Amino acid sequence: MIAASRFASDPDRLQRCSEWVRAWSPAVPLRWCWRHRLITAAIAVGLGLLIIGAARAWADPGTGGSADAGNVLISWMGIKDSDGVPVAKYTLTLNEGGWDDPASTMFAKVASIAYEIYLCVTATALHAGLEAARAVLADDGRDPRAAEAAGAAALRAAGVEPEYFAVVDPDTLEPVQPGGAQRVLVVVAARVGPARLIDNLPLDLEPVATP
Numbered sequence: 001m002i003a004a005s006r007f008a009s010d011p012d013r014l015q016r017c018s019e020w021v022r023a024w025s026p027a028v029p030l031r032w033c034w035r036h037r038l039i040t041a042a043i044a045v046g047l048g049l050l051i052i053g054a055a056r057a058w059a060d061p062g063t064g065g066s067a068d069a070g071n072v073l074i075s076w077m078g079i080k081d082s083d084g085v086p087v088a089k090y091t092l093t094l095n096e097g098g099w100d101d102p103a104s105t106m107f108a109k110v111a112s113i114a115y116e117i118y119l120c121v122t123a124t125a126l127h128a129g130l131e132a133a134r135a136v137l138a139d140d141g142r143d144p145r146a147a148e149a150a151g152a153a154a155l156r157a158a159g160v161e162p163e164y165f166a167v168v169d170p171d172t173l174e175p176v177q178p179g180g181a182q183r184v185l186v187v188v189a190a191r192v193g194p195a196r197l198i199d200n201l202p203l204d205l206e207p208v209a210t211p
Helices: 002-008 011-023 027-035 037-058 102-137 144-157
Strands: 162-168 183-192 195-204
Touching (some): 027 037, 037 102, 102 144, 144 183
Antiparallel strands (some): 162 183
16 A cells, blocks of 8 residues: 555656556567677576586486486596595485475475586586696696695685695605606595595606706
């Protein structure tokens, strides 16, 4: 009643609202999307990737035994947990509801998409850490301690605390000294919730030129 009386006392406002309602059509959001093409394209790509990742994960039992690679957004990274199960095959089991429980159905879909985002962020953090270490080791200095620090910092920047991040000899798994080995293995482990994620990156380094 209060809102109705407020509109009745302001006929100009009521007229503007009436004109806006009459002018609305499906073309209105389309025109907005056309004016903001970059934002629309980014949103469309993001939603498409999330839907594809969620659908692929939903179809997999999560045991790691199927031929499916799992979440296509992170399966190419090859990150596994300490039991050897690819992180890309992790799934979230929920009550998916049904026609008589639409609230559970909606919650399951939203939670599944959020879980896929969480997996993508954590897996990308490990991969970014390895790539940061690769970039440091590619320099002429090839300082393994600096590479370890850069990799650990990349993980922490994504909110993941590494259990260890080391540059080791691929045969002995002993720490590599600066300017020493030409073949190294960058290894990383981090606990994300109850899971212990591990990954590694073998590298063949160029010999250091001596003056």
